[in-house]
Amino acid sequence: MKQEAITESTGYLLAHVCKTHRNKAGELLAAIDLYVGQEMFLLQLWQRDGLSLSEMAELVHVQPATASRMVGRLEAEELVKRRQDSEDGRVSRIFLTLKGRELREPVLDVWEELETISMANLTADERILLRRLLLQVYQNLKSGD
Amino acid sequence: MKQEAITESTGYLLAHVCKTHRNKAGELLAAIDLYVGQEMFLLQLWQRDGLSLSEMAELVHVQPATASRMVGRLEAEELVKRRQDSEDGRVSRIFLTLKGRELREPVLDVWEELETISMANLTADERILLRRLLLQVYQNLKSGD
């Protein structure tokens, strides 16, 4: 591969767009006192309170160690509380606090704004197309060796 | 915004694809003893040895603090060395070592493999289209408020 090819590659552009997207998300979430990624945990709990830590990790697509620490931080901010499962002493269940529940609407607003900004100037067809292409890339990466 | 809309949004899919891409990159780079992102610094130095730290930060699109630390790690691994500029004592210039230069081919190979995997099953037209759509998203995020 020629050297210039890296910075001209689609993968490089993808990484760059993503970083920009993530930074924008971080900026918008900061306004409601959340760090990027935290909202994903809350999102899952709004759908189903009391998930176990490993269920959370799986749903959010992170490792259990990451989930454990992030839940720890959410707990420290009093957005969630942890309880030991009644039937399996190893299992940690995560529950929303009132404070955590109140963040639902603001988070949805943030993501709506983020999506509106990101998808501006793209027709509905282009958005569908982008999704299809991204899904193909994802499949490739998931199965590639 | 409805809650399900977040996980159905293109931004969410983008983040997910990107994380997968980054993990794949990390896996491939680990085989040549590099962490994700380090190769980007080397890439710039292969093109122009002796860049200042802030030039590096700008070219790689990170903050100077990040660049400083990452260059520190590359120096610890003896891939680069730092020298004070002869005309401006504040300026730190980064030079490749022989070891750093020898990594060029392996890095190019890694990125070629990564790109091959990522773009599999996409026609040339689809790749061009993906790039165009990603660039549009990037422009949106860069100018959006």
Added chain:
DNA sequence: AATTTTTGTTTAGCTGGCTAAGTAAGTATA
């Protein structure tokens, strides 16, 4: 019933990101 294996979580330690603050060199102004 005792032992071994598996499972769920946590902690430690590494990484690349960021912001904020600090330090020293260079430049501009009085």
Added chain:
DNA sequence: TATACTTACTTAGCCAGCTAAACAAAAATT
């Protein structure tokens, strides 16, 4: 010339990622 301001970099401290190891509970095996 002395002082004030700007610039380049570094350090400290926060974050989300990861892997590896440790620990305890549960399940499986002997």
